[in-house]
Amino acid sequence: MxxxxxxxxxxxxxxxxxxxxxxxxxxxxxxxxxxxxxxxxxxxxxxxxxxxxxxxxxxxxxxxxxxxxxxxxxxxxxxxxxxxxxxxxxxxxxxxxxxxxxxxxxxxxxxxxxxxxxxxxxxxxxxxxxxxxxxxxxxxxxxxxxLHPLTFTEFLANAGQSALADLIREGDIASIPAAFSPRLADLLKTYMMVGGMPEVVLAHLNGASAHETRAQQLAILDSYDLDFSKHAPTRLLERIRLVWRSLPAQLAKENRRFVYGVVRPGARARDFEESLMWLDDYGIITRVPCASALRTPLSSYADPAVFKLFVSDIGLLGALADLDPAIVLNGSAIFTEFKGALTEQLVCQQLVAQQYSPCYWANPQGHAEVDFAVEQYGKIYPIEVKATVNLRAKSLHVACDRFHLDHAFRMAMTDYRDEGWIANFPLWASIGLRAYLKQTD
CATH class of the missing domain: 3.40.50.300 (P-loop containing nucleotide triphosphate hydrolases)
Incomplete structure (x- = not known):
């Protein structure tokens, strides 16, 4: 125990x-x-x-x-x-x-x-x-x-995989043999179902079933809702709940940009901006703004009015979406269901835990879109997230050519491979990005 x-x-x-x-x-x-x-x-x-x-x-x-x-x-x-x-x-x-x-x-x-x-x-x-x-x-x-929810490396360490966790945490991705990829992929699926809330992780590690861990996640969501009632201004309460409950539908869209009309038909920014600020202050959402250019400093190009919205914890997102845990755990279903929403949530959560402030970029003249971009050592690194083994990188090509970027990352269910201008980065390694860049810079 x-x-x-x-x-x-x-x-x-x-x-x-x-x-x-x-x-x-x-x-x-x-x-x-x-x-x-x-x-x-x-x-x-x-x-x-x-x-x-x-x-x-x-x-x-x-x-x-x-x-x-x-x-x-x-x-x-x-x-x-x-x-x-x-x-x-x-x-x-x-x-x-x-x-x-x-x-x-x-x-x-x-x-x-x-x-x-x-x-x-x-x-x-x-x-x-x-x-x-x-x-x-x-x-x-x-x-x-x-203090964030447990990261994937923390989950690994507590699940008896400290050696693998240390390699990822230290950014030593290239040294991890491909023989460990199936094990890491299976553990990642479990993490995407369980999430990183300590009470839920502890229950899972002590043998709780998927049904029992989901019940704990729902209890946490209920406690959040009670907090809304206790702390939020009465005039904002219903709007806060509407925004919060709309997040699965927002992320399920092909274009995951936050749309006020999904919260309530005909809604405008002025109707819900204060509610979004309240949830932000409460600490259970992450705004990822759209950057007009992938140039340094990245924050100066971020448009606060255009953004994606993610949840603080991937397990809570699954519970909020009423996603059957079996979909997450069985085979490769996790990487095809929910239109990649959980995969982007995973990467966003690991980036935030590394103290990045991620943005995304969408080309106004075309269909190219980079899921995330982060800044480190005065350089911008675009990141494309794929829910499956997908080696196409059209959007990354467009972004790197347009903004003269030297290196990009494609995070997918693939083994690590550095191709010069782009690195194929396993999804399970996303929590090691900052350390990896520190090693390779």
């Missing part, structure tokens, strides 16, 4: 802990990505004491931050409230669900300035941390990390 999952963000927490320039750390992420668990585990392994306040549960604790934000007073109050001794080197001060106490967000500034020798970690959702108008966000006074 697996009791806990291994997460690569633990290495980032070690780096933060050992940094001589350490500031209070704000760990952000969507709900149920495992923020509380990872900080508790880190605290237990690195400190004698963990003084934790959960502002969601410990409502009374919010009053500790109502008055003067003098650090000595706050630390003494935290010590009394938690019953845990608070010492600079041996205690982790853990402010969980900090978005529920806006004044605690402001207090992080004073922990940075007046108590830099203390170890302070706060966790919060994207939405809660960014949307409190009555709180002053401590810009420049906090270190920040983001």
């Amino acid at each position: 697996i009791q806990a999952l291994t997460r690569t963000i633990a290495q980032d927490l070690d780096h933060w802990n050992n940094s001589p320039h350490r500031k209070p750390l704000l760990l952000r992420g969507a709900r149920q990505t495992g923020k509380t668990w990872i900080v508790n585990a880190f605290g237990a392994s690195h400190f004698t004491h963990v003084a934790r306040i959960d502002f969601m549960r410990d409502v009374d604790a919010r009053a500790l931050f109502d008055g003067n934000l003098t650090v000595d007073t706050l630390l003494r109050s935290i010590e009394i409230y938690t019953g845990v001794p608070v010492h600079p080197e041996s205690t982790l001060v853990f402010l969980d669900e900090i978005q529920e106490c806006p004044r605690a967000i402001t207090a992080l500034k004073y922990f940075c300035e007046d108590a830099p020798n203390y170890h302070v970690i706060a966790t919060g959702s994207y939405m809660g941390v960014s949307r409190h108008e009555d709180a002053s966000f401590p810009v420049g006074k906090v270190d920040m990390l983001t």
